[in-house]
Amino acid sequence: MVQDPVDNYSTRAAQAIANRDATIPQDWMLPKSAFPLPNNVTSLLSLKLSPEEMAIVELPAYELRDKIAAGKLTAVDVTTAYLKAAAVAQQTVNCVVELIPEEALERARWLDEQLKTTGRPVGPLHGVPVSLKDHINLKGHDSPCGILSFVGNMVAKDDAHLVSILRDAGAVFHVTLTSGGSSGGEGATMGMKASALGVGTDIGGSVRSPAAANGVFAFKPSSRRLPYEGCNMPVGPAGWEGVLCTQGPFARSARDLEEYMRVILNSKPWEKDPRDDGVVEPVTPIRRALEDAVEKLSAGRGDTTFELVEYTLPSPEEAWKIITSLYWPDAGDMVRSNLAAANEPVMELTDWILTEGGQKPTLDEALERIVTRDQWRSMLAKHWHDAGLDVVLAPVGPTPAPKHGTAKYWNYTSYWNLADYPAVVFPTGRFVDPTLDVHQPERQPRNEKEAFVWSNYDADTFAGAPIGLQLIGYQSHDEETLAALRAVLAALDA
Secondary structure, eight states, rough: OOOOOOGHHHHHHHHHHHHHTSSSSSGOOOGGOOSSSOOOOOGGGGGGHHHHHHHHHHHHHHHHHHHHHHTTOOOHHHHHHHHHHHHHHHHHHHEEEEEEEHHHHEEEEHHHHHHHHHSSSSSSTTTTTTEEEETBOOOOOOTTTOOGGGGOOBSSSSSOHHHHHHHHTTTTEEEEEOOTTTTHHHHHHHHTTHHHEEEEESOOOOOOOOHHHTOOOEEEETTTTTTTBOOOOSSSSSTTTSSSEEEEEEEEEHHHHHHHHOOOOTOOOGGOOOOOOOSOOOOHHHHHHHHHHHHHHTTTOOOOOOOOOOOOOOOOHHHHHHHHHHHHTTTHHHHHHHHHHOOOOOOOOHHHHHTTTTTTTHHHHHHHHHHHHHHHHHHHHHHHHHOOOOEEESSSSSSSSSTTTTOOHHHHHHHHHHHHHHEEEEEEEEEOOOTOOEEEEEEEESSSSHHHHHHHHHHHTTTTTEEEEEEEEEEHHHHHHHHHHHHHHHHOOO
């Protein structure tokens, strides 16, 4: 029997790609001379952006807002610059699901007219371009969640709650992004200076890991601090709360993270809706960045005095066992079914994480997993308080941005999702140096996971990759965690 071409994975994937590519204006396409791509593709931005536009995309979001409000920039100029940058980003790193230039520029023109007419901005994000992970609903646009069978079938009738808050604050939505990483589209777009603020989601490191890999800032709030209504997450039965996913911002400055959180929390959305974890030791460049930060903080630089203590994570392997048992209460059946609907192959990493949690539990077993989670959280809370901690400084992962198909150790980030503690990523300003960062361990790997991570690192392959670290705060101490970041950055920059 000949397979219906409509149901053919390759055909449908090619059509989805063609539809995406059609949203990029021809004038913004890179010349043939840009290929093959250089290692640092940010250098290609200047092929399509004017010097004035290049200056715009270098500014943090709060400066863009202030300059637009003061009449030094227009929302149209800012939006145009970021649209062009997003077009270049897509052609170089494949991060865009849909570019929406007409809608974005129409919104920007309206914002400029409002400012001209009233003399004041419409809100605290007036004219600031914001990108969205593709499973966050944007009215009138598809939210396929990276699943081919959903393409064309997930057009949002309304904005997600968080999107409506950002829209009321004056944001301009110009692009939706791939969910690889799974907020990798956001991370890549921020790294390519193609968005002033980005919104991703995090259930195991999906905001923090891409931020660290791309040398930008990001924040995973405690669960339920930000509204989640209107975010499609087709990974398990509705109502499952084993590990709650949370939305979180990407930014290019610490202040932008605070401004973003202030905008969202001031809207009162609730009225509507360590160095080595004992399992996998980070490779040389991660340890170098962490040790450098510890040395500077210990030296008492800046206006804040830090008391540093070594902290050993309790039960990291148990944490991974618990969280993977909670990710897929149906053992991945829904994900596999959605992929099979378009004959979409199950990628190796997808198959790996779907099987990590074991067999589908009975109802009693599922409830027991929740009990185990809560007991583990109680243990960690006691351990944290007994250690007298305010925040923890830790790696984001055991390596810089991992090679394709090798991101199998999440516990530096997923551990804190299980705990439901806020965590903020920041760039250290350090990059992998092939001379300094050759990995020469003084011992044999302790386990298969460590052996796998170490075997996939070599300094030459990772040369120039940015290195990020994270600060973790106690549950619901989101504001205190961001305040601690300010103090840490001041000390590191002093």
